[in-house]
Amino acid sequence: MKFSPQFEQRFEEMVSHYPTRRSVLVPTLLYAQDETGYLSDEVIRELAERLELTELEVRNVISYYSMLTTRPRGKYHVQVCTNIACLLRGGEEIFEHCRQTLGIGGGETTSDGLFSLAEVECIGACSWAPAVQVNYDFHENLTREEMDKILGHYKKKGTQ
Amino acid sequence: MAFLVSHPDEVKIVSQRFGLGAISIDRYLELNGYKAIQKTLAMEPDTIINEIKNSGLRGRGGAGFNTGLKWSFVPKQAPKPKYVLCNGDESEPGTCKDRLIFEHDPHAVIEGAMIAAFAVGAHTAYIYIRGEYRYLSLIMQKALADAYARGFLGKNIFGSGYDLDIYWHGGAGAYEVGEESALMESLEGKRGIPRIRPPFPAVVGLWGGPTVINNAETLASIPHIILGGADWYASLGPPKNGGTRLFCLSGHLERPGVYELPMGYNLKKMIFEVGGGIPGSRKLKAVVPGGSSTPCLTADEIDVPMDFDSLMKRGSMLGSGGVIALDESTCIVQFALRTMKFYQHESCGWCIPCREGTDWLKKTLARFHAGGGIRKDIDNMLYLSENMLGRTFCPLGDAAAMPTIAFVKKFRSEFEAHLEARGCPFEKAGVVEQLPVLA
Ligand SMILES: Cc1cc2nc3c(=O)[nH]c(=O)nc-3n(C[C@H](O)[C@H](O)[C@H](O)COP(=O)(O)O)c2cc1C
Ligand code: FES
Numbered sequence: 103m104k105f106s107p108q109f110e111q112r113f114e115e116m117v118s119h120y121p122t123r124r125s126v127l128v129p130t131l132l133y134a135q136d137e138t139g140y141l142s143d144e145v146i147r148e149l150a151e152r153l154e155l156t157e158l159e160v161r162n163v164i165s166y167y168s169m170l171t172t173r174p175r176g177k178y179h180v181q182v183c184t185n186i187a188c189l190l191r192g193g194e195e196i197f198e199h200c201r202q203t204l205g206i207g208g209g210e211t212t213s214d215g216l217f218s219l220a221e222v223e224c225i226g227a228c229s230w231a232p233a234v235q236v237n238y239d240f241h242e243n244l245t246r247e248e249m250d251k252i253l254g255h256y257k258k259k260g261t262q
Numbered sequence: 263m264a265f266l267v268s269h270p271d272e273v274k275i276v277s278q279r280f281g282l283g284a285i286s287i288d289r290y291l292e293l294n295g296y297k298a299i300q301k302t303l304a305m306e307p308d309t310i311i312n313e314i315k316n317s318g319l320r321g322r323g324g325a326g327f328n329t330g331l332k333w334s335f336v337p338k339q340a341p342k343p344k345y346v347l348c349n350g351d352e353s354e355p356g357t358c359k360d361r362l363i364f365e366h367d368p369h370a371v372i373e374g375a376m377i378a379a380f381a382v383g384a385h386t387a388y389i390y391i392r393g394e395y396r397y398l399s400l401i402m403q404k405a406l407a408d409a410y411a412r413g414f415l416g417k418n419i420f421g422s423g424y425d426l427d428i429y430w431h432g433g434a435g436a437y438e439v440g441e442e443s444a445l446m447e448s449l450e451g452k453r454g455i456p457r458i459r460p461p462f463p464a465v466v467g468l469w470g471g472p473t474v475i476n477n478a479e480t481l482a483s484i485p486h487i488i489l490g491g492a493d494w495y496a497s498l499g500p501p502k503n504g505g506t507r508l509f510c511l512s513g514h515l516e517r518p519g520v521y522e523l524p525m526g527y528n529l530k531k532m533i534f535e536v537g538g539g540i541p542g543s544r545k546l547k548a549v550v551p552g553g554s555s556t557p558c559l560t561a562d563e564i565d566v567p568m569d570f571d572s573l574m575k576r577g578s579m580l581g582s583g584g585v586i587a588l589d590e591s592t593c594i595v596q597f598a599l600r601t602m603k604f605y606q607h608e609s610c611g612w613c614i615p616c617r618e619g620t621d622w623l624k625k626t627l628a629r630f631h632a633g634g635g636i637r638k639d640i641d642n643m644l645y646l647s648e649n650m651l652g653r654t655f656c657p658l659g660d661a662a663a664m665p666t667i668a669f670v671k672k673f674r675s676e677f678e679a680h681l682e683a684r685g686c687p688f689e690k691a692g693v694v695e696q697l698p699v700l701a
Contacts, residue, residue: 119388119429121343121469127451129432132393153451166453166610169393169435185355186554187512187586189600223437223604224355224554225394228512228584229519230265238396242265 103148140174176211176218178256181235187228199246216260267519269536277522280366287408290369298485299376303422310381316492318504323477324582326570335464336382342471346379346387350478351440355554356584359508360478364398368405374481393434437608442475455612456656499525503569511537514589526567544589552581555661557668593688594676598669599627605662616659619650633685
């Protein structure tokens with residue numbers, strides 16, 4: 103299992119910040135996932151070993167956090183907030199629009215592997231609702247037209 | 263990234279550096295940065311704690327506990343190391359203020375954490391930021407590195423002989439992790455399951471050591487109080503509710519946004535003047551005053567000062583500062599359902615009243631909204647919610663039950679209308695095209 107030098111450097115540094123090794127687990131899982139796309143058996147084995155945990159302990163933590171996944175997602179993970187502030191300003195319509203445009207449902211990935219779609223809980227953009235996060239990027243005050251532009255942008259970026 | 267707005271009634275304290283580039287340490291220093299910590303280092307810890315206590319600053323995370331009082335619970339002598347933990351998990355629906363602080367003024371959070379640490383005798387602090395806020399984590403990591411590079415953190419800070427380390431920590435998606443004891447579990451690398459209290463974190467917290475846990479906005483307010491004085495800060499708000507607050511206005515408003523207003527600012531004015539009122543010719547139906555977990559107020563109930571005690575008297579809460587306006591086109595049953603879907607999804611499943619209660623309520627509300635409700639459901643929802651109150655391990659159960667009780671009691675006729683119509687008599691909660699989009 104090979105991670106980037108940046109990952110390794112950050113890992114070494116973070117471990118020194120806490121009295122127990124396992125404390126780095128949650129942010130480290132997310133960093134690992136950012137590099138590998140999802141938390142494969144191999145990644146889990148590797149991190150369990152490094153942090154002196156059992157694989158089961160690591161899986162237990164993974165299953166708790168909504169951003170962590172043990173299955174591949176699309177290159178661009180489209181996360182549409184439909185929680186209350188977004189609901190009032192058309193979050194559900196944005197979600198429905200993404201479903202139709204991408205031709206997939208929540209939790210699914212397009213056949214070319216480019217997009218996956220998820221309905222998510224509040225992402226802290228309530229005053230700029232409706233809001234979507236694509237991977238880590240925020241897109242706010244959305245309309246259907248705006249959403250089309252955003253999806254088009256990622257499609258272009260992803261197929262270049 | 264997020265858009266800044268302003269209004270003449272604002273009193274900018276926590277937000278005074280927003281938009282001014284204070285993300286750079288030099289700029290922060292020019293704008294009075296790191297002065298408060300230097301002043302603090304020459305003070306007695308007890309004097310600092312008293313100053314914060316007297317300022318009337320109450321926790322901005324939701325519960326509204328007096329911050330100085332919380333700090334005073336940390337034992338002077340402790341066999342284990344003490345810690346300060348900044349709560350930047352910000353996940354309560356309706357709340358998007360800590361995000362602005364991290365984005366525009368990260369050093370204020372660091373400085374606030376430094377003051378808290380020195381006051382309680384902690385040599386390590388952590389700033390926990392939710393996983394979704396990756397760009398803010400990068401900002402914070404950079405800010406911390408800059409502070410270390412200047413010697414503001416590490417050994418012998420500002421030549422005081424005091425050692426202090428502050429580290430960033432990140433989450434990975436979980437509302438429950440914002441609850442203080444679950445937050446500590448998460449930081450220790452575990453599932454975010456709450457801990458039983460007592461003992462409270464101030465006595466037994468991270469790795470068994472006394473731990474002060476404060477919201478990011480609470481900590482960012484601290485340096486201003488040290489510099490401006492407790493009396494000045496207290497005088498900005500009503501008694502026992504010092505200072506200002508970042509109110510996150512959202513929902514059916516002309517000018518949604520995050521505004522910093524004095525504590526006790528009138529809610530009606532906040533909705534109709536600051537927030538610009540309701541778009542179109544529609545009428546206001548209700549306001550959720552402090553994030554999704556706070557009981558709603560009907561349009562007739564909003565002539566109320568926005569401070570912790572006044573809202574408590576009206577049977578609601580100031581919570582996390584998320585003010586959500588619902589106009590007459592909103593279906594309360596749908597709104598209650600979406601609220602409950604959230605709590606059901608976020609319940610950690612550890613205790614039964616919360617895990618089962620939220621699930622039953624969600625299922626009942628879903629059936630009801632779809633037209634399959636029976637009359638008995640209405641009282642059943644109340645019965646279920648009332649039996650969750652105070653019976654769960656952590657307040658997530660209460661957070662789910664309280665708004666539900668208010669929706670059912672205050673809008674019973676809407677629930678009945680769903681029975682008669684055998685479905686939702688409203689069309690849609692919101693129509694994107696009709697709403698103004700911020701420039
Ligand atoms: C379910 C739940 C979620 C919470 N989420 C947050 C949060 O995201 N941020 C926060 O600061 N406080 C949150 N709180 C409140 C914390 O438990 C705690 O009271 C707070 O961080 C203390 O800081 P303060 O006194 O400065 O407000 C939450 C509480 C509960 C019960
Ligand atoms: S409710 Fe959608 S971002 Fe908060």
